[in-house]
Amino acid sequence: MVTNFLGENASKQLQDYTNGWGGTGGAQSIVYDPAKSTGCYIADPDGNMILDCFQQISSLPLGYGHPALIEAARSQEMVDAMIHRPALGLCVPDGWNELVAETVGRMAPKGFTKVQGMGCGSCANENAFKLAIIAHMGKKRIAQGREANVFTDEEHASVMLNQSPGSPDVKVLAFEGSFHGRTFGTLSCTRSKAIHKLDMPSLKWPVAPFPTLQYPLDVYAIENATEEQQCLNVVKEILSNDDNIAAMIIEPVQAEGGDRHASAVYFQKLRQMALDHDVTFIVDEVQTGVGASGEFWAHEHWGLETMPDIVTFSKKALVGGYYYTDDLQLQMPYRVYNTWMGDPTKLILLKAVLKVIEEEDLIASTEKTGQFLLNGLYDLQNKFDHISNARGVGTLCAVDFETAEQRDTFHQNLKDNGVLLGPCGDKSIRFRPPLIYNQYHAEITLDRMEKCLKMMEETQEQYRSN
Numbered sequence: 400m401v402t403n404f405l406g407e408n409a410s411k412q413l414q415d416y417t418n419g420w421g422g423t424g425g426a427q428s429i430v431y432d433p434a435k436s437t438g439c440y441i442a443d444p445d446g447n448m449i450l451d452c453f454q455q456i457s458s459l460p461l462g463y464g465h466p467a468l469i470e471a472a473r474s475q476e477m478v479d480a481m482i483h484r485p486a487l488g489l490c491v492p493d494g495w496n497e498l499v500a501e502t503v504g505r506m507a508p509k510g511f512t513k514v515q516g517m518g519c520g521s522c523a524n525e526n527a528f529k530l531a532i533i534a535h536m537g538k539k540r541i542a543q544g545r546e547a548n549v550f551t552d553e554e555h556a557s558v559m560l561n562q563s564p565g566s567p568d569v570k571v572l573a574f575e576g577s578f579h580g581r582t583f584g585t586l587s588c589t590r591s592k593a594i595h596k597l598d599m600p601s602l603k604w605p606v607a608p609f610p611t612l613q614y615p616l617d618v619y620a621i622e623n624a625t626e627e628q629q630c631l632n633v634v635k636e637i638l639s640n641d642d643n644i645a646a647m648i649i650e651p652v653q654a655e656g657g658d659r660h661a662s663a664v665y666f667q668k669l670r671q672m673a674l675d676h677d678v679t680f681i682v683d684e685v686q687t688g689v690g691a692s693g694e695f696w697a698h699e700h701w702g703l704e705t706m707p708d709i710v711t712f713s714k715k716a717l718v719g720g721y722y723y724t725d726d727l728q729l730q731m732p733y734r735v736y737n738t739w740m741g742d743p744t745k746l747i748l749l750k751a752v753l754k755v756i757e758e759e760d761l762i763a764s765t766e767k768t769g770q771f772l773l774n775g776l777y778d779l780q781n782k783f784d785h786i787s788n789a790r791g792v793g794t795l796c797a798v799d800f801e802t803a804e805q806r807d808t809f810h811q812n813l814k815d816n817g818v819l820l821g822p823c824g825d826k827s828i829r830f831r832p833p834l835i836y837n838q839y840h841a842e843i844t845l846d847r848m849e850k851c852l853k854m855m856e857e858t859q860e861q862y863r864s865n
Contacts, residue, residue: 406443406444406445406446406447407445408443408445412430412444429441429443429819430443430444431443431444432446433463433464435448436451436463436464437462437463437464438462438463438464438465438833438835439451439452439454439462439463439832439833439835439840440462440463441819448817449814449817449818449819450817450818450819450840450843450844450847451463451819451832452819452820452821452830452831452832452836452840452844453819453821453829453831453832454831454832454833456714456821457654457686457691457714457715457821457831458713458714458715458717459715459833460689460690460715460716460717460752460756460833460834461752461755461833461834461835462833462835462836465755465835467751467752467754467755468748468751468752470751471747471748471750471751474747476747477744479492480492480743480744481744484739484742484743484744485743486738486739486740487516487739487740487741488738488739488740492743495743498743498746498747498750499514499516499746501753502746502749502750503516503712503716503718503720503722503746503749505753506689506695506716506753507722508695508696508698508706508707508710508722509706510724511706511710511722511723511724512725513722513723513724513725513727513728514720514723515530515720515723515735515740515741516719516720516740516741516742516746517713517719517720517737517740517741518718518719518737518739518741518742519580519713519719520579520580520683520686520711520712520714520719521579521581521582521585521719522580522582522719522737523685523711523712523713523719523720523721524579524580524584524585524588524648524681524683524685524721525580525582525584525585526721526735527646527648527681527709527711527721527723528571528584528585528645528646528648528681529584529734529735530679530709530721530723530727530729530735531571531645531646531679531681531708531709531727532569532571532645532646533729533734533735534645534679534727535569535645535646535679536567536569536645547730548730548731550565551564553565567643568643569643569644569645570602570604570605570641570643570644570645571584571587571588571604571644571645571646571647571648571681572604572605572606572607572634572637572638572644572646572647572648572678573587573588573589573590573604573605573606573607573647573648573649574590574606574607574608574609574649574653575590575606575607575608575609575656576590576591576609576653576656576657576659576824577589577590577591577609577648577649577650577653577656577683578590578591578595578650578653578654578655578656579648579650579685581595583599583600583601583602584602586599586601587601587602587604588604588648590606590656591653591655591656591657591824592655605637605641605644607630607633607634608629608630608633609630609649609653609656609659609661610623610626610627610630610659610661610665611626611659612626612659612660612790613626614787614788614789614790623662624662624664627661627662627664627665630665631665631668631669631672634647634669634672635672638672638675638676638678639676644678645678645679646678646679646680646681646708646709647669647673647679647680647681648681648682649666649669649682649683650682650683650684650685650686650687651666651682651684651687651692651697651698651700651701652686652687652692652697652792652795654687654795654823654829655823655824656823656824657797657799657823657824657825657826657827658790658791658796658797658823658824658827658829660790660792663700663701663702666698666701666703667701667702667703667704670701670703670705670707671705673708674705679708679709680707680708680709681707681708681709681710681711682698682707682709682710682711683711684696684697684698684710684711684712685712685713685714685719686714686831687795688710688712688714688715688716689712689714689715689716689834690715690756690761690762690793690834691715691765691793691794691795691831691834692765692792692793692795693762693763693765693769693792693793693794694762694766694793695762696710697792697793697795698710700792706724708723708724708727709721709722709723709724709727710722715834716749717746717748717749718741718742718745718746718749719741720741756834759835761834761835762834764834764837765793765794765834765836766793767838768794768836768837768838768840768841769792769794769795769796771838771841772791772794772796772830772841772844772845773789773790773791773796775841775844775845776789776791776796776798776845777789778845779798779845779848779849779852780798782849782852783852783853783855783856784801784856785800785801785805785809785852785855785856786798786799786800786852787799787800787801791830794830794831794832794836795829795830795831796829796830797823797827797828797829797830798827798828799826799827800826800827800828801826802826803825803826805826805855806822806826806827806828807822808855809828809852809855810822810828812851812854812855813847813848813851816847816850816851817843817847818843818844818847818848830844
């Protein structure tokens with residue numbers, strides 16, 4: 400256990416980073432030592448160790464310093480990929496198809512045979528929008544008796560002025576509380592925190608309410624079903640009144656928005672609405688994919704009869720990208736394009752990750768650990784008034800506090816007592832551990848949480864007595 404995770408050297412370095420070349424406007428809060436960090440534990444420059452249940456914003460599948468990744472990083476294959484990174488949109492290295500098949504192809508959601516690599520989650524979602532919009536506009540041309548990919552002189556000229564018809568009024572529908580990225584298109588669909596969007600011009604795209612569930616779910620089953628149906632009714636109204644909506648995008652768990660969940664029935668009905676209105680259905684699995692939910696992909700919990708049209712990924716996949724259906728295959732070059740179009744070095748690491756996941760049965764382990772963790776959170780919320788609404792799927796767990804101030808105080812106290820979690824939403828705190836996080840780690844987490852909740856309770860009692 401540590402008394403203060405940021406030791407003297409770490410605190411000084413953090414101040415140096417904040418004011419120096421590496422500063423990001425004060426968002427940085429931890430300086431860590433990659434060489435000393437191991438497994439589920441992150442180390443600071445003074446040697447303090449902390450159980451990291453946030454793992455670089457949910458992006459480390461096997462924690463820190465995993466031997467399989469170290470071995471992959473030292474391979475000649477990695478050296479070749481690192482020293483001359485290919486511009487994959489133009490030039491592919493020998494063996495590229497095999498590497499893709501062994502990695503993102505191997506872990507593809509059911510029904511998908513196409514994938515496009517990208518650099519990050521924002522890039523994945525941004526280009527998924529483009530793919531959906533290209534398909535939407537192609538269908539409109541066909542309906543007009545034209546060819547999908549033949550453009551008029553007027554379209555060529557007007558698009559260079561950002562005007563119609565070359566730049567049409569086409570939209571992507573998103574949901575209140577969502578987070579899909581920080582590029583301009585994704586920001587127009589991001590609605591979790593104002594600070595993400597302030598001062599940025601946005602596309603005037605529609606938004607629908609996302610269900611706010613009450614917990615425990617079994618107690619509020621009728622109320623939650625009513626809430627979900629009311630939200631679905633709004634979606635239906637939006638889609639019925641606007642034929643310029645090319646796609647809708649939704650997260651299986653609204654992470655940045657406060658770890659908000661909905662039922663499988665809700666997602667099934669939403670998927671059917673997209674089919675009924677010929678709208679591309681995009682599932683954003685950037686934070687929920689690659690095993691964290693107890694299934695490889697969180698949308699597998701929904702039991703869909705028709706799979707999504709596009710599934711985006713990043714974080715634990717180590718590379719960004721999206722899967723898409725055959726009918727969305729582009730027929731012209733340069734429509735979705737950038738220099739890198741993915742990263743072979745990350746696929747080399749991903750190949751090692753997938754091997755470990757399979758050999759150690761980490762998806763099943765995550766499901767089991769997640770249930771243990773969630774049961775522990777249920778116990779804590781029954782003991783302490785400060786927390787409520789324990790919820791989760793796999794290790795994608797969260798609780799709410801009464802206020803944001805309480806949440807932030809708890810977050811800092813817990814960090815100083817050896818466990819790191821991630822704040823989200825207005826007053827929630829979330830778990831995003833690696834796939835190697837097990838019951839032993841969960842027991843430590845719950846023990847430290849109980850200690851910090853007791854501290855908050857005692858402080859509150861002292862305040863009242865004074």
